[in-house]
Amino acid sequence: MLRLLLLLVLFAGCSGRETPAHLPAQAAVLQTEPTHDTDAQSGAAGTRFAGSHAHAPTDSTEQRFHELMAWAVQQGLPDRPIAEIMAALGPRFLGAPYVVGPLDGFGHEVVVARLDAFDCFTFVEALLSMARGLRSGDLSWEGYLRRTEEQRYRHGKADAYCDRLHYFTEWIQVNEERGLVEDVSAEVGGMPFPKEIGFMSAHRSAYPALEDDQVYACVQEAEASLRQTLTLHFIPQEEIRQHYDRIRTGDIVSTAAGLEGLDVTHTGIALKQPDGRVSLLHASTSGGVKISEDLADYVQGVRVQQGILVARPADG
DSSP states (O other), rough: HHHHHHHHHHHHHHHTTTOOOOOOTOOOOEEEEOOOOOOOOOOOOOEOOOOTOOOOHHHHHHHHHHHHHHHHTTTTGSSSOHHHHHHGGGGGGGGGGOOTTTOSSSSSEEEOOOOSOOOOHHHHHHHHHHHHHHHHTTTHHHHHHHHHHHHBBSSSOOOOOOGBBBSSHHHHHOOOHHEEEOOOOEEEETTEEEOOOOOOHHHHGGGGGGHHHHHHHHHHHHHHHHHHHOOOOOGGGGGTTTGGGGGTTTTTEEEOOOTTTTTTTEEEEEEEEETTEEEEEEEEETTTEEEOOOOOHHHHTSTTTEEEEEEEEEOO
């Protein structure tokens, strides 16, 4: 049991999206009224706020964001597919540090949008949100925050902890329904991946928010729904390399968890190389945002995984 919980702590920043965390002062947050109960320049964070629980925005965050948008426009990125935009933006963050539990520590649900540090999940979210803005012509900081909130929550609003898409496969499912991504795991050669989602409720003591009985019951209900609705596929780790030709630059690649009740332990962005290899651009617990040169080699070095799932950003 102790070993399992240690694994949970190791992967929580990417798989469960919640850990006991200290949130640095430079974090950017979109506040809402609680409804119940290998180098990049890093910037500080800022805030879009509503209601009475506001933090003052910092100019440096918006400046960093607008610098990125200006660079992207100069490179002609708005005319490219969203997946390619994500792959082009990602290396601008190389060297940005990894942070554990970036979404928690406020006492009530807020939207955190950092550009200075990431976990694997928030890194992918940030790239998708920025790419969508470039593609649609919305280069505003406010628009970036709105898109981040939409992507992260089951109903598009940060109303409560339980509304957050804690399981990455549900994140894919919900955002596929919104037309933002497509689960292509089966299309690129995946086989059925039977998974009984339930890791969070099974390890209640590891998630401080679940001390609240109402929140715990809500998470249990969400997990039960996922067990009924999720149909997953994955590429086994020993077969990843033979499917490189079907994986595209900008695809969102996730490691399929080998732990009972857990779907995904890590995620990042695929980069196709001229020699046919697929590399992984990701926020890693070791080294922050970096590029792992060979996806198959990287996955085989990840503990408690069985292979990969693949989602593709959509341009519609």
